[in-house]
Amino acid sequence: MKEAYIALGSNIGDKAAHLRAAIARLRALPSVHDVKTSSIYETVPVGYLDQDLFYNMVVAVRTTDEADVLLGRLQEIEQLEGRERLFKNGPRTLDLDILLYEEERIDLEGLTVPHPRMQERAFVLAPLRELAATFVVPGLGQSVERLYQQLPETERNGVRRLGGLLEAEEQ
Numbered sequence: 001m002k003e004a005y006i007a008l009g010s011n012i013g014d015k016a017a018h019l020r021a022a023i024a025r026l027r028a029l030p031s032v033h034d035v036k037t038s039s040i041y042e043t044v045p046v047g048y049l050d051q052d053l054f055y056n057m058v059v060a061v062r063t064t065d066e067a068d069v070l071l072g073r074l075q076e077i078e079q080l081e082g083r084e085r086l087f088k089n090g091p092r093t094l095d096l097d098i099l100l101y102e103e104e105r106i107d108l109e110g111l112t113v114p115h116p117r118m119q120e121r122a123f124v125l126a127p128l129r130e131l132a133a134t135f136v137v138p139g140l141g142q143s144v145e146r147l148y149q150q151l152p153e154t155e156r157n158g159v160r161r162l163g164g165l166l167e168a169e170e171q
């Protein structure tokens with residue numbers, strides 16, 4: 001069994017429902033166990049022009065899948081949630097990214113782990129630090145907490161904690 005951390009994001013439709021559905025599908029996979037969820041955060045879109053706010057969160061899982069197999073399963077869940085790739089960096093019902101896979105560094109066609117932009121993203125580090133604050137990111141040699149503290153204040157101010165999966169529904 002290997003420990004993996006997955007980032008979830010949605011900025012179309014019922015964002016909390018898309019996230020809850022993704023987690024239900026993850027929990028239903030025979031090769032995925034012990035799914036732990038962070039809070040949901042409402043986050044300002046980074047790198048996108050005039051798009052709607054995102055809901056972001058991170059989950060920790062233990063899996064018997066190798067990272068490339070796990071990625072395929074995540075992409076299948078994205079499709080099932082109706083992800084349409086209208087254009088690069090377009091809005092999406094659901095985006096699932098592998099952030100970390102044990103302490104492994106992976107550089108395959110179509111799969112880079114640790115995720116190459118995670119260290120600059122408050123919408124990733126804010127939820128991730130709830131689950132793995134002391135985890136030292138391979139290749140960066142710094143803990144998740146340290147990376148979060150080093151983010152520019154403007155980055156950290158772009159995310160707002162909404163609460164757990166259920167609470168977000170009541171917002």
Ligand SMILES: Nc1ncnc2c1ncn2[C@@H]1O[C@H](COP(=O)(O)OP(=O)(O)OP(=O)(O)O)[C@@H](O)[C@H]1O
Nearest residue numbers: 071089095096097098099110111112113114115117
């Ligand atoms: N760690 C990873 N997790 C998920 N996808 C990855 C990863 N590394 C590379 N990819 C590749 O990225 C491709 C583009 O994915 P996508 O369009 O969802 O990018 P994005 O998530 O919107 O952008 P970003 O990668 O900056 O978060 C996928 O087809 C996948 O093969």
Ligand SMILES: Nc1nc2c(c(=O)[nH]1)N=C(CO)CN2
Nearest residue numbers: 009043044045046054095123
């Ligand atoms: N706030 C926010 N911004 C983003 C996000 C995201 O999930 N949340 N995902 C991106 C590409 O995957 C680019 N920008």
